[in-house]
Amino acid sequence: MWNLTRFASSRLSRTRRLFSSVIPGPCIVHKRGTDILHDPWFNKDTGFPLTERDRLGLRGLLPPRVISFEQQYDRFMESYHSLEKNTKGQPEGVVALAKWRILNRLHDRNETLYYRVLMDNIKDFAPIIYTPTVGLVCQNYSGLFRRPRGMYFSAKDKGEMMSMIYNWPAQHVDMIVLTDGSRILGLGDLGVQGIGIPIGKLDMYVAAAGINPQRVRTIISLFFLPPSSLFIFRQVLPVMLDVGTNNQKLLEDRLYLGLRQPRLEGEEYLEIVDEFMEAVFTRWPKAIVQFEDFQMKWAFETLDRYRKKFCMFNDDIQGTAGVALAGLLGTVRAQGRTLADFPDQKIVVVGAGSAGLGVLSMAVQAVARMTGKNETAAQNFFLLDKDGLITKERKNLDPAAAPFAKDPGQIVGLREGASLLEVVKKVKPDVLLGLSGVGGVFSEEVLKALRESGSTRPAIFAMSNPTMNAECTAADAFKHAGENIVFASGSPFENVNLGNGKVGYVNQANNMYLFPGIGLGSLVSGARFITDGMLQAAAECLASYMTDEEIQKGILYPSIDSIRHITAEVGASVLRAAVAEELAEGHGDVGPKELAHMSKEETVEYVFRNMWYPIYSPLVQEK
Ligand SMILES: NC(=O)c1ccc[n+]([C@@H]2O[C@H](COP(=O)([O-])OP(=O)(O)OC[C@H]3O[C@@H](n4cnc5c(N)ncnc54)[C@H](O)[C@@H]3O)[C@@H](O)[C@H]2O)c1
Numbered sequence: 001m002w003n004l005t006r007f008a009s010s011r012l013s014r015t016r017r018l019f020s021s022v023i024p025g026p027c028i029v030h031k032r033g034t035d036i037l038h039d040p041w042f043n044k045d046t047g048f049p050l051t052e053r054d055r056l057g058l059r060g061l062l063p064p065r066v067i068s069f070e071q072q073y074d075r076f077m078e079s080y081h082s083l084e085k086n087t088k089g090q091p092e093g094v095v096a097l098a099k100w101r102i103l104n105r106l107h108d109r110n111e112t113l114y115y116r117v118l119m120d121n122i123k124d125f126a127p128i129i130y131t132p133t134v135g136l137v138c139q140n141y142s143g144l145f146r147r148p149r150g151m152y153f154s155a156k157d158k159g160e161m162m163s164m165i166y167n168w169p170a171q172h173v174d175m176i177v178l179t180d181g182s183r184i185l186g187l188g189d190l191g192v193q194g195i196g197i198p199i200g201k202l203d204m205y206v207a208a209a210g211i212n213p214q215r216v217r218t219i220i221s222l223f224f225l226p227p228s229s230l231f232i233f234r235q236v237l238p239v240m241l242d243v244g245t246n247n248q249k250l251l252e253d254r255l256y257l258g259l260r261q262p263r264l265e266g267e268e269y270l271e272i273v274d275e276f277m278e279a280v281f282t283r284w285p286k287a288i289v290q291f292e293d294f295q296m297k298w299a300f301e302t303l304d305r306y307r308k309k310f311c312m313f314n315d316d317i318q319g320t321a322g323v324a325l326a327g328l329l330g331t332v333r334a335q336g337r338t339l340a341d342f343p344d345q346k347i348v349v350v351g352a353g354s355a356g357l358g359v360l361s362m363a364v365q366a367v368a369r370m371t372g373k374n375e376t377a378a379q380n381f382f383l384l385d386k387d388g389l390i391t392k393e394r395k396n397l398d399p400a401a402a403p404f405a406k407d408p409g410q411i412v413g414l415r416e417g418a419s420l421l422e423v424v425k426k427v428k429p430d431v432l433l434g435l436s437g438v439g440g441v442f443s444e445e446v447l448k449a450l451r452e453s454g455s456t457r458p459a460i461f462a463m464s465n466p467t468m469n470a471e472c473t474a475a476d477a478f479k480h481a482g483e484n485i486v487f488a489s490g491s492p493f494e495n496v497n498l499g500n501g502k503v504g505y506v507n508q509a510n511n512m513y514l515f516p517g518i519g520l521g522s523l524v525s526g527a528r529f530i531t532d533g534m535l536q537a538a539a540e541c542l543a544s545y546m547t548d549e550e551i552q553k554g555i556l557y558p559s560i561d562s563i564r565h566i567t568a569e570v571g572a573s574v575l576r577a578a579v580a581e582e583l584a585e586g587h588g589d590v591g592p593k594e595l596a597h598m599s600k601e602e603t604v605e606y607v608f609r610n611m612w613y614p615i616y617s618p619l620v621q622e623k
Pocket residue numbers: 183184185186187295296315316320323350351352353354355356384385386387388434435436437438441463464465466469489490491509510511512
């Protein structure tokens with residue numbers, strides 16, 4: 001079932017080979033002069049060639065010298081590095097926001113250059129435009145706001161959404177990331193300020209999945225393909241659904257940009273989400289909506305409500321589950337065991353929210369498939385929330401947590417509500433996995449207790465975001481739990497120097513390894529829905545991506561530098577699963593039959609070919 005066929009070792013070189021052969025096709029523009037300079041998609045700043053300046057009425061509007069794309073790129077990177085130098089020694093948050101600002105200004109001015117620097121420097125820039133800095137940006141969003149990005153639908157727009165959706169100036173939108181701002185990372189309810197999350201997630205879609213951020217059609221040809229093989233690239237839309245906020249501080253903040261009212265609840269809330277979904281799919285029937293950072297009750301409710309009606313998924317429940325499962329399977333391999341041993345792993349999950357329950361459901365399903373036994377599949381999993389170990393004796397037991405609640409008779413020595421320390425001491429788990437949103441809950445005592453784990457190589461997944469909400473730091477994990485552990489965190493940490501030339505590897509267990517591929521694979525397959533089978537294929541692909549050599553070192557996930565490659569592989573796996581389930585309706589000129597006849601390699605090539613690469617296209621004016 002878990003096919004661990006190793007992918008070609010030259011992952012990166014293959015990606016580079018594909019993109020080095022991109023020749024830009026023309027890009028149709030319907031404007032002239034300063035309107036072009038003020039449009040970040042068309043704008044090339046000083047990079048407009050003289051012929052184009054003549055054609056588009058730009059002559060005299062720019063300094064005379066034409067600067068190449070490479071020179072512009074280098075100039076930006078120089079400014080970025082001087083900012084790094086000049087802010088040395090300043091508080092971390094100040095530096096992070098300064099870096100975010102310089103990138104955001106480029107984003108506002110010249111998208112092609114922005115996405116190229118983002119892609120080429122993804123390891124350095126992901127922590128700024130995505131987790132963890134995006135959390136700080138959301139916290140300060142009302143003050144940082146300069147220009148709108150994406151769309152805002154509020155409770156005041158009830159009855160208007162069907163017409164509002166046509167205010168978005170794109171004929172086609174393919175990927176939408178939607179939030180209601182109610183659970184932004186581990187930072188809680190940030191109301192309208194949560195828009196930073198869909199923006200950051202979609203930046204990752206562009207960088208990792210080559211989803212086109214633009215609202216015009218660009219045609220790019222690859223010279224090794226026949227001339228008829230032209231591709232229409234994809235477009236993105238970040239959306240905030242502002243139904244109020246229960247964050248008193250924000251309600252009292254005079255700069256707060258959202259609705260100043262408590263959150264809508266119950267039917268009133270669902271009516272707003274229903275109206276939005278109907279509006280989106282009426283205008284763009286082939287769009288995909290990723291739900292992001294909804295508080296647990298609405299995360300589950302909306303997933304249940306829409307997953308068989310629209311092409312959508314919940315990243316916190318489903319994307320996270322796949323990434324965690326891939327990491328858990330990697331952990332078994334890191335112990336020198338086979339995947340058949342996965343059902344024997346004792347796993348303590350701390351946090352019974354949307355993410356923790358999503359992970360448990362997928363892991364339990366995997367065990368059930370491996371053992372063929374549903375009844376006992378959850379026996380080695382232990383679930384805790386803020387009130388400790390969850391058992392069947394829990395008062396007001398959440399129905400979503402009930403399948404994982406322990407029967408008190410079966411956990412001798414542990415009681416309902418037992419503390420994490422008690423559970424770790426008693427269970428001696430192979431894996432401790434945190435999705436609690438609470439920084440430091442893996443305390444020194446808890447980490448030290450893990451030294452008694454039954455495993456030769458215990459694993460710690462401190463998956464909560466942002467950095468200050470991680471259940472423990474990487475350094476503390478290696479210091480207190482021992483040097484032989486496997487460590488992963490949701491936010492990035494540096495590898496730990498263990499002395500004597502030894503390194504404690506830090507993995508970033510973040511759903512960024514899956515959501516771009518889930519979205520891309522669903523798009524290019526033309527799938528009607530996103531099924532468990534497609535999500536399982538995505539997780540299996542990620543699990544099988546790493547070589548034994550990497551896994552032995554404790555490296556469970558690919559380097560973020562190869563995120564474009566892993567995303568193409570994941571996308572292809574999702575596509576093949578959609579084909580197998582007869583859900584793929586085709587995409588563009590490629591029909592379902594052609595998809596079904598593609599070999600595995602051809603599917604990967606096809607997905608790659610649908611990935612946008614930032615490069616200046618000649619602008620052609622159409623009146
Ligand atoms: N790494 C990733 O890819 C990833 C993905 C999704 C979510 N997350 C992070 O996971 C965290 C939780 O997300 P969520 O959507 O499940 O949130 P949630 O609010 O739905 O759930 C939080 C859960 O943690 C429990 N909890 C709170 N305090 C606790 C404590 N002291 N001890 C044990 N449990 C405690 C709560 O009772 C609740 O069950 C957030 O920080 C989020 O950023 C990370």
